[in-house]
Amino acid sequence: MSSIPAGIEPHCRKSPFTDPWEPLYAKKTDKAVILGLRLATAHTNARGLIHGGLIASLADNAMGYSCAQALGWEVSLVTINLAVDYIGSAAIGQWLSIESDVIKSGRTLCFVQSLVLADDAVIARANATFRVVPKKA
Numbered sequence: 001m002s003s004i005p006a007g008i009e010p011h012c013r014k015s016p017f018t019d020p021w022e023p024l025y026a027k028k029t030d031k032a033v034i035l036g037l038r039l040a041t042a043h044t045n046a047r048g049l050i051h052g053g054l055i056a057s058l059a060d061n062a063m064g065y066s067c068a069q070a071l072g073w074e075v076s077l078v079t080i081n082l083a084v085d086y087i088g089s090a091a092i093g094q095w096l097s098i099e100s101d102v103i104k105s106g107r108t109l110c111f112v113q114s115l116v117l118a119d120d121a122v123i124a125r126a127n128a129t130f131r132v133v134p135k136k137a
Contacts, residue, residue: 009025010024021058023038032065049090055096062099063114064079079130098126099115
């Protein structure tokens with residue numbers, strides 16, 4: 001079960017925080033950036049369950065990228081609120097994806113929500129508010 005879904009490519013935005021979770025994958029749509037990865041032992045907690053911190057962090061990333069895309073990649077974004085509801089679990093080997101929907105984007109704030117899926121079953125939902133900041137020259 002190591003195949004990657006069609007249309008998904010290696011994620012090009014690297015970060016020291018997410019490096020231990022590589023390989024990460026992404027797909028840009030007209031409205032969002034979908035993030036995904038194949039779940040492995042490194043993504044689990046001491047009980048062998050997929051760690052909630054992984055879910056929250058990847059949801060935060062996917063929602064931030066989706067806001068950036070909605071704003072033409074011309075600004076930076078800073079998370080000012082993040083909420084995650086965990087409603088299921090996932091197992092090693094499943095495909096985890098975060099699919100976001102930008103609710104409203106403006107000059108100062110961007111509101112976004114997402115569903116976190118494990119092999120197409122919803123295991124969490126998240127929403128966030130981002131502060132829109134001009135990119136440094």
